[in-house]
Amino acid sequence: MSAEPHALDSESRARGDHADHKAELRLWLRLLTCTTMIETEIRRRMRERFDITLPRFDLMAQLERVPDGMTLGELSRRMMVSNGNVTGLVDRLVAEGLLQRRQSDTDRRAHYVSLTEAGRRSFAAMAAEHEDWVADLFADLGPGEVASLMSLLGAAKRSVQRSVRNAVEP
Template sequence: MILDSETKAVELPEHHGDELRLWLRLLTCTTLIEGEVRSRLRERFDVTLPRFDLMAQLDKVPEGMTLSDVSKRMMVSNGNVTGLVERLVESGHLDRRTSDADRRVQVIRLTKVGRAEFRKMAAEHELWIADVFGDLTPKDVRELMRLLAKTKASAQKSAKARAG
């Protein structure tokens, strides 16, 4: 028996609709929350999300990071980071210097001003996020963490298998 995809189905030859719906729901959640954070960052601090994200990476590492490190951690392209850093150095939030050991490498760090501004934003940001997830119980949070860890591992395995 074949039913349409709205109800439920045992289709030939295999049934993958559940995974697709799961992916769409995951995407919806992320888009929703990301849009909310983006709006709040703009209206409250007049800063874009990519800038905030980059500063967040740097705040964790006082001694600084290379552009490649940032690129990997943020999961965006190298060229993207170059432009982002450019604008943040320009606005005085970042300090950039060529490595002594390897002159190909650029090490970037938060300036004093950059760090202070970031900390202020981060404190509020944490409250927004807590509010966004406010209806989840501590158990829900733990369970989601566990399942997303499993999802991440599965996705990485799949990506790696394709790449080679």
């Protein structure tokens, strides 16, 4: 389907080795460092302030503003984690009384999951602080820098999606 426009250039192919891609490698490492630092800090605050883990908070965030809930498979896709992972997280959140699950009426394989009233209240309190934490983490960036980062990361995301698509499909 695709013309594979991103194979090695002719010079590299002629040499039979790879071009110098240090810039991209450094970019990936910096991206990873930023994400890890932020994730570590948010995890620490979530535990300290609310005694909850980050994956549980993330799962609840997906269910916010979806009163009817969604299936485990949809949760899995949106959170970009495996099916089995979601099964375990949901089990624990149901046991805590923050989530409820019910079988679909039209598809007996599917289970819908949604926040309980307690879950909604709990999430609202956490989300408000969470948003402030994130704002403070980025507080040294001006609005223009935030917008530029959004735009460039959007381009990066599309590039990654293209690369993944080319790697899996053919």
